Amino acid sequence: MHSHTIIIICGPTAVGKTAFAIQLARALQTEIISADSRQCYKEMNIGVAKPSAEELAEVRHWFINSHNIHEEVNAGIFEQYALHAAATIFENHTTAVMVGGTGLYIKAFCEGMDEFPAINPLIRQQIIVDYETKGLEFLQKQIAELDPYFWKVAEQQNPQRLIRALEVFISTGKSVTTFRKGDKKKRPFNIIKIGLELPRAQLNEQINNRVDKMMEEGLLAEASALYKYKSLNALQTVGYKELFDYLDNQCSLKEAEEKIKINTRHYAKRQMTWFKKDNTISWYNPHNVSAKDVLSSINC
Incomplete structure (x- = not known):
């Protein structure tokens, strides 16, 4: 067994990963690496459910506000970034927390990336x-x-x-x-994966409530400010695309909000399809378990 451990918190959007990871990092007095392919962008805040300024001040987060929307960010770039972040955290801590819903990024970090053929x-x-x-x-x-x-x-x-x-x-x-050959790279640390899940109806309700809250917090103004960059890859994101359609007069604001909810629910379903294929993940209902309960069950 290695002397260092990464605890990965994964699961669908809006399930409560951020709060859970912060509880965990506080209990372990360590730092968090985000595995979210959108929270890394400085310009996107409300629509990507970024941790609050207070939460970011409470626990050091890596891969949040680390890039701008004009930079290319992909799973290979994340793999290198996160391995460096983990090595840095391990200089002062035996455990680090990773949290996010981007399955491909988590897979790249744990197992490495496959080599793809040259493309014309x-x-x-x-x-x-x-x-x-x-x-x-x-x-x-x-x-x-x-x-x-x-x-x-x-x-x-x-x-x-x-x-x-x-x-x-x-x-x-x-x-x-x-x-995707599945030749897994060996990492010089232990990996423990914790999945958070809720019954579908409960998760859908949390998704709908979160979209309402994002709109109240000014998501439309954020999307309007980013409208001129709408063709960038970073902005091909649920929550922004639908509001760009509204700004292009393709639908009403109410229709755009409803589309955000529907598309977020579809995204959550695809995330669960991805994570459920990984039988190394231990699943918990975040409403029924605390981060400390999970720590005691994994002997950290």
Whole structure:
């Protein structure tokens, strides 16, 4: 056994991961690495449910406000960032906490990234042109038809992931999933994974309440300020895309709010599909268990 341990808190959006991770980090007197592919952007706050200024002051967080929306951030970049963060935390602590709902980032951190085939840049260019002229639905339709296996587990609203899958399929004739070899890298620390889950109806209620709260806190103003950057990958995010449609007069504000709730619920369902495939995760209902209970059950 290694002398250092990472405790990973994962699960769907709005389940209560942030509060739970902060409780855990306080009990262990350690720091948190975020595994959220959107909270790393300085410009996005309300719509990504970033921890509050008080929470960020209470416990040191890594990978929050670490990048700007013009920088490319992906699972490979996160893997390197998070390994460096963990090594830094381990200089003064035996345990670190990681928290987030981006399954691919957590997988990259725990197991490393697979090597993908070289792609003809002309193929990529053509797909990007098609995406820019025909929109996200074009990518979704292409992937659903050409790579249905990947489509089932894909982040279906994320054009960067869909473009990647499409270019791999067109270049090789194979699903992007076939290049995920599963050669797991060995990490020099122990990994304990804790999943938080709630009954579907309860989670849906928390999602709906959170969207209402985000709107009250000024999500529309935040989206308006970011409107000019709406084509950037960082902004292809539930909560912003729907409000951009409203700002483009494609729907009413009420319809945009309803779409945010529906799309967030769909996203939560896909997150659970991803995490439930990992049988190394121990699952808890955050309403019935405290961080200290979990610590005593894993002997930390």
